[in-house]
Amino acid sequence: MPQTIHISAGTDFVKDSVKVRGACPHDCPDTCALLTTVEDGVAVKVQGNPDHPQTGGVLCTKVSRYTERSYHPERILQPLKRVGPKGSGRFEPVSWDSALDEIAARLQAIARRNPEAIAPYSYAGTMGLVQAEGMAARFFNKLGASLLDRTICSAAGGEALTQTLGGKVGMKVEFFAEARLILIWGSNSIASNLHFWRYVQEAKRHGARVVCIDPRKTETADKCHEHIALRPGTDAALALALMHQLIVHDWLDHDYIAQHTVGWDELRQRALLWPPERAAEVCGVPVEQIIALARDYGNTQPAAIRLNYGMQRVRGGGNAARAIACLPALTGAWRHRAGGLLLSSSGMFPINKAALQRPDLLAGRRPRTLNMITIGDDLQRDSSPAFGPKIEALIVYNSNPVAVAPESGKVVQGFEREDLFTVVLEHFQTDTADYADFILPATTQLEHWDIHAAYGHTDVLLNRPAIAPLGQARPNSAIFRALAARMGFTEPCFSEDDETLCRAAFSHPDGDRVDFNELLDKGFATLAIPDAPFADGRFLTPSGKCEFFSARLAAQGLDGLPDHLPNHEAAGSSAEFPLAMISPPARNFLNSSFVNVKSLRDIEGEPLLEIDADDAAARGIPDGAIVRVFNQRGEYRCRAKVSARARPGVVNGLGVWWRKLGLDGTNVNQLTSQQLTDLGRGPVFYDCLVEVQLDQAAAL
Ligand code: SF4
Numbered sequence: 001m002p003q004t005i006h007i008s009a010g011t012d013f014v015k016d017s018v019k020v021r022g023a024c025p026h027d028c029p030d031t032c033a034l035l036t037t038v039e040d041g042v043a044v045k046v047q048g049n050p051d052h053p054q055t056g057g058v059l060c061t062k063v064s065r066y067t068e069r070s071y072h073p074e075r076i077l078q079p080l081k082r083v084g085p086k087g088s089g090r091f092e093p094v095s096w097d098s099a100l101d102e103i104a105a106r107l108q109a110i111a112r113r114n115p116e117a118i119a120p121y122s123y124a125g126t127m128g129l130v131q132a133e134g135m136a137a138r139f140f141n142k143l144g145a146s147l148l149d150r151t152i153c154s155a156a157g158g159e160a161l162t163q164t165l166g167g168k169v170g171m172k173v174e175f176f177a178e179a180r181l182i183l184i185w186g187s188n189s190i191a192s193n194l195h196f197w198r199y200v201q202e203a204k205r206h207g208a209r210v211v212c213i214d215p216r217k218t219e220t221a222d223k224c225h226e227h228i229a230l231r232p233g234t235d236a237a238l239a240l241a242l243m244h245q246l247i248v249h250d251w252l253d254h255d256y257i258a259q260h261t262v263g264w265d266e267l268r269q270r271a272l273l274w275p276p277e278r279a280a281e282v283c284g285v286p287v288e289q290i291i292a293l294a295r296d297y298g299n300t301q302p303a304a305i306r307l308n309y310g311m312q313r314v315r316g317g318g319n320a321a322r323a324i325a326c327l328p329a330l331t332g333a334w335r336h337r338a339g340g341l342l343l344s345s346s347g348m349f350p351i352n353k354a355a356l357q358r359p360d361l362l363a364g365r366r367p368r369t370l371n372m373i374t375i376g377d378d379l380q381r382d383s384s385p386a387f388g389p390k391i392e393a394l395i396v397y398n399s400n401p402v403a404v405a406p407e408s409g410k411v412v413q414g415f416e417r418e419d420l421f422t423v424v425l426e427h428f429q430t431d432t433a434d435y436a437d438f439i440l441p442a443t444t445q446l447e448h449w450d451i452h453a454a455y456g457h458t459d460v461l462l463n464r465p466a467i468a469p470l471g472q473a474r475p476n477s478a479i480f481r482a483l484a485a486r487m488g489f490t491e492p493c494f495s496e497d498d499e500t501l502c503r504a505a506f507s508h509p510d511g512d513r514v515d516f517n518e519l520l521d522k523g524f525a526t527l528a529i530p531d532a533p534f535a536d537g538r539f540l541t542p543s544g545k546c547e548f549f550s551a552r553l554a555a556q557g558l559d560g561l562p563d564h565l566p567n568h569e570a571a572g573s574s575a576e577f578p579l580a581m582i583s584p585p586a587r588n589f590l591n592s593s594f595v596n597v598k599s600l601r602d603i604e605g606e607p608l609l610e611i612d613a614d615d616a617a618a619r620g621i622p623d624g625a626i627v628r629v630f631n632q633r634g635e636y637r638c639r640a641k642v643s644a645r646a647r648p649g650v651v652n653g654l655g656v657w658w659r660k661l662g663l664d665g666t667n668v669n670q671l672t673s674q675q676l677t678d679l680g681r682g683p684v685f686y687d688c689l690v691e692v693q694l695d696q697a698a699a700l
Contacts, residue, residue: 020466021049021523024063025131025445026590027124027153029308029344029456030195032059033524034066036446036466043067043446043467052524053174054457060194061603062594069597070444070470074428077471080439086416089434096472096482099438104486106421107143110392115144116367117392121375123152125398125593126476128450128463129356130501132398135477135484135494137357140395142489144362146388147369152404154455155680157312157343160321163550163679166540167347171304171340172531173457177202178338179304181296182210185324186235186311188218191587193456196306209300211293213238214310215582216610216652217645228293229647230283232582232686233314233567239323240564241279242294243271246330251298253332260537261329263549263561270561282564284571284649298331302339309343310584314687316565318679322550323562329546337531342456347540348529349453349460350513355504358493372399373683374674376407379414397425397442397476402432403592404656406672406683409634425476428596431659441473448475449498451505451519458527462502462519477501558679568675569689571649577631577689579615579651583668586654595658607638607662610652611692616642619692626663626698629653631690634670637663640692651692 022034033052037045046066050057079099084090110117120140126132140147149155161168176182176199189197197220200210212224213235221227230238246252247268257264276294280287297303305324312321325341333339354360368388370378383390405411415422415435424436433439447470450463469475474482477498484494496504506514518525534546541547554560571580585591586608588600595601609629611621621627623642628635629651638653646652653668675684 020464022445022463022466023128023450023452023461023523024059025126025128025450025452025463026063026593027127028590029193029454030054031127031452031454031457031459031461032063032195033461034059034063034463038466041467043070046446049523051522052459054195054459056195056198058195062588062590062600065597065599066446068599069427069594070446072428072597074596075470076426076428076433076439076441077473078441079472082437086418087412087435089429091439099440100482100486103423103438104483107393108487110421111143114389116146117389118143119146119370119391119394120148121372121394121396121399121401122148123150123372123399124591125400126445126450128445128452129351129505130450130498131448131476134356134501135480136397138361138493139480139484139489141357141359141361142484142491143487144365144367146367146391149369149371149681151680151682152372154309154312154344155682156317156677157307157309157321157680159680160312160318161325161343161347163553164322164325164541164547165534168344168455169347169533169540170342170345171533172337172529173342173345174199175338175531176200176304176306179203179302180208181300181303182208183213183297183303183305184210184220184224185213185305185307187306187308188214188216188220188584189306190219190223192585193306193308196456209296211296215647215650216584217647218584219587228285228289230285231571232580232650233316233570234283234564235311236316236320236323236562236564237274237279237282238290239320239327240271240274240562241276241290242297242327243267243323243330244274245276245291245294246298247271249295249298251294252330253335256329256332256335260534260539260545262543262545262547266561267326267548270563274564297327301331301333302336303331303333304339305341307341307343310582310686312677313683313685315568315675315678315684317677317682317684319559319562319565322679326546326548326562329548334534335532336535340534344455345458346453346455348458348527350508351453351505352507355507356501361491371676371681372401373406373676373681375401375405376410376414376674379417379420380410391420393421393423395423396432396436400430400432400592402435403430403658403667404669406669406685407633407674408659408667408669410674425479430592434660440479441471442479443469443473443475447473448477449502451502458529459524460506460514460519460527461524565678567687568673568684569687571689574689577691578649579690579692580649581629581651581653581671581688581690582686583653583655583672585656589656592656592658595656595661601661607657607667608641608654609638609692610641610643610646610654612646612648612650613642614648615646615651616640619694621692621694626695628693628695629671629690631671631688633673634666636666636668636670637695637698651690
């Protein structure tokens with residue numbers, strides 16, 4: 001017999017099987033198709049859907065334990081109101097009615113003075129188009145709240161792709177399996193892009209050579225034929241030196257360059273300034289390695305580059321991504337379906353954002369935009385003509401800024417403000433939820449509808465709810481719907497249910513861009529995209545060409561050509577803080593998600609700092625010692641792991657631990673800065689100098 005599950009938003013859903021098709025909501029390029037087994041209304045297992053080619057029936061360790069997360073004993077299952085001082089983490093249960101009434105009253109009072117004093121704060125805690133910026137965006141647009149520049153992950157690289165290729169577009173991931181040379185540039189694919197790694201393994205079986213370019217000797221580097229351990233923030237120098245070699249040896253596709261690029265003469269002049277010897281000095285790698293890589297890249301077809309976002313979290317990250325994105329056009333790699341570059345495929349999805357988010361509700365208002373990177377400073381700013389009104393209320397959903405935003409000492413100071421009204425929609429009492437005035441219990445992916453684009457493949461996925469919401473939890477969409485009603489927002493769009501929002505995501509006046517019935521039937525649908533999208537040029541730039549020279553950047557007063565920009569905190573620039581620190585994700589966490597899942601935290605153990613043996617010996621640090629990691633912004637204590645995974649002069653602070661689960665109530669972001677990237681106003685998490693010392697107190 002079909003079983004009916006009642007969703008809190010009032011949607012009834014008739015399930016035809018005990019296995020329910022869904023989508024992984026996490027910030028990962030793979031966007032896997034899920035199959036959740038439900039028995040007597042309880043989700044007992046979450047598996048990969050074997051029918052979805054990109055998933056292949058396999059999930060990562062993290063999400064295969066999704067039931068442990070959904071049924072976690074510490075799940076927040078009722079609205080909570082603060083009873084202790086800010087940050088004390090003391091709350092008492094309240095009814096939904098009383099929480100929503102009080103929140104709406106507080107927001108209305110602030111909005112009467114100036115709605116821009118209210119700000120959303122959200123990112124990729126769920127990647128679903130409905131539970132992320134669906135009903136929430138409608139709510140904030142109608143309110144006239146500040147807008148948020150959601151820059152914390154990919155802004156510099158995204159802007160670089162847009163300026164060079166015309167959007168976040170690239171080769172289709174499945175064709176990496178046919179490449180003869182693969183450069184994995186700034187990606188620990190085994191940990192954070194597992195399904196791409198399957199294609200690499202297939203390519204390797206067929207004889208492909210695989211090179212990893214990464215300051216850290218990752219698990220992925222271990223499995224590649226070669227590892228190039230460059231200094232953080234020097235990727236553009238390496239890319240320019242590769243161009244230099246392609247030019248001087250004439251390993252170029254002149255026909256492709258002539259027909260499908262803009263700015264070749266200018267780029268040529270720029271690249272000739274970067275002989276391999278100069279780049280070797282900047283990057284801290286042997287010159288022979290650069291020359292050999294250029295020879296391989298210039299003489300192997302098809303050659304494919306899997307670029308990832310780690311390398312663009314430095315001052316010159318946008319320029320670096322631009323330089324790398326120019327390479328395939330120089331060799332004509334785009335002619336082959338297994339050649340080119342993939343950083344993100346998200347720009348290939350024809351999402352109807354206007355239908356989902358309804359910017360028309362702004363009704364001509366143009367609120368200020370806050371950058372989520374500088375929330376630490378912004379929460380401490382007073383009203384001014386330049387800044388606008390002081391931030392009086394923050395609504396946080398799908399994010400944990402106290403743990404993940406840079407310079408977290410300042411972020412904490414901001415959240416501690418007694419005059420800041422903070423509402424957090426969450427599954428757990430995170431570091432951020434500790435500072436809330438109200439915590440509202442949100443559903444997990446097993447309990448709500450959603451629809452997903454991807455940034456590592458080109459399939460749309462539908463997520464059906466597998467179980468009823470636990471406790472009193474509600475989908476984000478339902479929470480914003482209820483708040484809208486209390487605020488007196490009467491537009492019909494605030495009454496639309498989640499299935500309607502899912503249908504709107506790919507709707508279009510000329511006809512839907514994705515067949516919703518196919519999504520209902522199979523759980524996924526593949527976009528119709530040519531196998532080699534840029535074989536004949538047709539880039540999405542204004543010129544229709546790969547723009548080596550960007551007139552749009554030049555018009556902004558920026559360099560129209562890619563170049564190497566040294567880090568804000570370049571290696572060797574400080575005697576006081578001589579070590580560069582990067583903070584790549586711990587393998588069993590995803591940003592700050594999963595840190596409180598005990599079985600995964602047990603694998604990770606505790607916060608670690610990987611340090612090279614000579615750097616450790618010079619400081620008298622034995623393996624396993626507790627160390628102080630510090631700079632001008634703060635101090636963080638963790639355990640040192642003397643490891644070949646760290647290159648000399650660079651330490652790896654694995655993240656992102658919840659502060660309260662660390663050794664001293666801090667995490668690695670105590671040390672990172674709020675400076676911005678060259679393009680996209682993104683974060684510079686990997687542009688950070690520190691010093692490390694043995695913690696004498698712990699050593700006693
Ligand atoms: S986190 Fe990534 S690899 Fe893991 S299940 Fe989700 S999409 Fe797949």
